[in-house]
Amino acid sequence: MTELDASEFRSLIVSVFPELTASVFKLAAKGWDSLAVDVDDTLIFKFPRHSSAERALVKEAALLDIVRPSLSMAVPDMRIHDGPPIFSSHAKLDGEHLITEDYDALGEGNRQRLADDLARFYAELHALDADRIRSAGAGAIQPWQSPEAVRTKALPLLPPDIASFAQAMIADFEALPPDPYGNIYGFFDGHGWNMAFDHAQRRLNGIYDFADSGFGPLHQEFIYSNFISPDLTARIISAYEMLTGRRLDRRRIAILTGFHRLSELAELADDPANVEQMIRSVATWATAARVG
Secondary structure, three states, X not given: OOOOOHHHHHHHXXXXXXXXXXXXXXXXXXXXXXXXEEEOOOEEEEEEOOHHHHHHHHHHHHHHHHHHHHOOOOOOOOXXXXXXXXXXXXXXXXXXXXXXXXXXXXXXXXXXXHHHHHHHHHXXXXXXXXXXXXXXXXXXXXXXXXXXXXHHHOHHHOOHHHHHHHHHHHHHHHHOOOOOOOEEEEOOOOOHHHEEEEOOOOEEEEEOOOOOOEEEEHHHHHOHHHHOOHHHHHHHHHHHHHHHOOXXXXXXXXXXXXXXXXXXXXXXXXOOOOHHXXXXXXXXXXXXXXXO
């Protein structure tokens, strides 16, 4: 679909929801695949930007119908409207993004409660019936860039000290054996930009954006919270181990974290709008990893 301005969004939504005629419409997010519109701070409408995004949105709604009843954590109750154009609607989860500065400001008890809630979310998600999830359209998660592509495209963009550290990380990644727990259905996007965090109550109200969920290596599930804080990741891992009895390999998770940052940089190396952000992401990881 072509990009729409606010008035076109309004007319499309009101044609299906006439009761929203007098509502306040604002652009909530402009992602890779969809544009999101916030209505009255209570409803979210997502409009796919292309045909593959339409298919992904329909799949996401089908997956949420299966996972929602099994989760303690709130996730969107998404409905698909056939249009044209196809779009989705769901009640907005009350809360805001959770970034590093927000986490650093939390006290010990609130940090642990957040980790416990996320560990339970992962444990419940990983226990879902794989065949049922596949029947709703879940497949393999998106692959990362190859080690050779990372060496070729990412390393030349880094300062020499970070590049040498990254070079060693790529070798560590190549040496990893297969995940001891194999592949599971997981979220694989657990960073703070997909969280509805209540900053007044200091608790997580919900998680959204299951578009990247699918089947992948279990340990990879635990890398994304490092965008918020390595401390949070360490707490999640310990709580998850208590809930599931699985023993996780912290070194494997650290290696996957580093290679993921480098893979993202390689993927966007030729994208002037995003490459600097990816370089900063790698530098942040390298600084934390070397201190740790």
